[in-house]
Amino acid sequence: MSLAEILESEVAGEIAAIESQAREKAASVLAQAEERAAALVESRSRLLASEKTAALTRARSAANLDTNAQQLNAANTLQSRAFVEAEAQLKVIPQHPEYLGILSKLLQEAHAALPTADVIEANPAEVNAVRQAAQSLGIQTEIRPNDSVQTGVRLVGAGGKTSIQNTLLGRLQAGRETLSAQVSRLLNDPAQ
Template sequence: MSLAEILESEIQGEISAIQQQANTRAAEIVAKAQEQAQALIDSRTRLLANEKAAGLTRARSAADLDSNAQRLSASDSLQMRAFQEAEAQLKVIPQHPEYPQIVQRLLEEAHAALPTAEAIETSSGELETVRQVAQNLGIQAPVRVNDSVTTGVRLVGAGGKTSLQNTLLGRLQSGRETLSAQVSRLLQE
């Protein structure tokens, strides 16, 4: 099974989890985004999910006002704002105490897919956390700064010819198309 298929399978599983919780709780957009975050970053990040839910609740309130005035044109705008808020919430995750646990999972997944990595890259603000996690996992690859890699890690293969990025922002973007359709449907309801 290829990495793309594994990631696609993981995304589909996460989307299914979001749909189940939306049906059982008749959730607002906020609950959808909270469940997406929990599926992506594991149940150990409950505090982060609550903070994200609070931010998305604000976006949901704005969405309700806009949809009453102009349902069709507001839908695109509301989706964009919801994803921006989700991205903003994900960008502050490295400041949370649970972040080493999140990095551990991201690094384990990336290392399982690219076990011959010669280097690990992450942003300067996450460098020490990633170094410590890599050391704890027994991964010998050097950890270096690449400020374009935030909220996770990028493993670089032999000679830099291959790489694998596993970040929270990347996961949000890879599931965006499917989530957009679900958000649109919820807005219409």
């Protein structure tokens, strides 16, 4: 073998070794790149899944808030309508025959609270009924019409310094908070 052939053989061996090392290095770099790419894809997938879960949670929360707001609004509307209807029903009670008995009880309670009243005030449409109730209770007090008094009586003490009003509409307003809670419970749990 000649020197040129030996050199050529050695160069070919070195070239083969360099190519082999290059292939190994390329394979290693490629494997690392694929590993990083897979990790990046997995990380992005987890991030997207997390963002999707968070977005769904926010959407559900917003939907729940909206639903609760609509239910509360509906309940408030129903409550308001219930009180408007109750008030309307109370305003026509003076037209019923049993109202004289109710009025007598209202007058009796008011008179018990303010027995020294100088004047009994009543709605002009109810003055005659109040006279009958006062007479049946033996109350000898001046009776005056007052447009602001409805569905009951207002007793005024000496000099107008004290007064007590006992009306059905006043009782409805006084009990509104308690009644609102009861109406709310009924609206939330109609089985009660």
